[in-house]
Amino acid sequence: MISQKARYALRALLALARVGPGNTLMTSEIATEEKIPKKFLEQILLQLKGNGLxxxxxxxxxxxxxxxxxxxxxxxxxxxxxxxxxxxxxxxSIVAYRRCEDCRSEESCELRHVFSRVALASRDVLDKTSLAAALAAPELLA
Incomplete structure (x- = not known):
């Protein structure tokens, strides 16, 4: 499950994508339109700004x-x-790999085999779905 913070970040970015390149939205506009607490949104936008988005x-x-x-x-x-x-x-995890402490062998771990398929499918969707694609195909957001 993704965090509420991640959901708000995505909703804020989608709102900015909706207004198009070169256009701005004030924090209060995003907060009202997306029903995000303004103080929380300010923190999220600062994090997105610090990371170049x-x-x-x-x-x-x-x-x-x-x-x-x-x-x-x-x-x-x-x-x-x-x-x-x-x-x-x-x-x-690709970016934060850690061996499971209670695992006898990654090669024979049934849990790893199943969840590996889940991870690959999830990454495939998430890493190939842009803000623009989500706006063009709203059924992706359901």
Whole structure:
């Protein structure tokens, strides 16, 4: 299960993708439109900014905008940024691999074999689905 923070981050990024390149949304607009607590959203946007996904503009017409095209921002990237590794078992993580302490052998571990298929399928969807694709095909968000 992804965290509420990751869900809010994705919803904020989708809102920014919806307004298109070069356009900004104020934090209060995103918070209202996406029903995200404003203080929590501010923290999320700062994290996204620090990781090069959004930039902020000051002033009356300021706000946040996507730095990269929505076609280049993948769900998997955002989830890893906010929640960390996408793996149900530590031995299946690509970026934070750890051998399971109670495992006799990874090669013969039935749990690993099953969850490996789950991880591959999940990564395939998340790493190939961009913000733009999600907006173009809303059934992907269901």
């Amino acid at each position: 959004v930039r902020s503009h000051r002033g009356r017409t300021g706000g946040y905008e996507l730095i990269r095209p929505a076609e280049e921002v993948m769900f998997g990237e955002v989830l890893r940024l906010i929640d960390g590794p996408i793996a149900l078992l530590p031995c299946l």
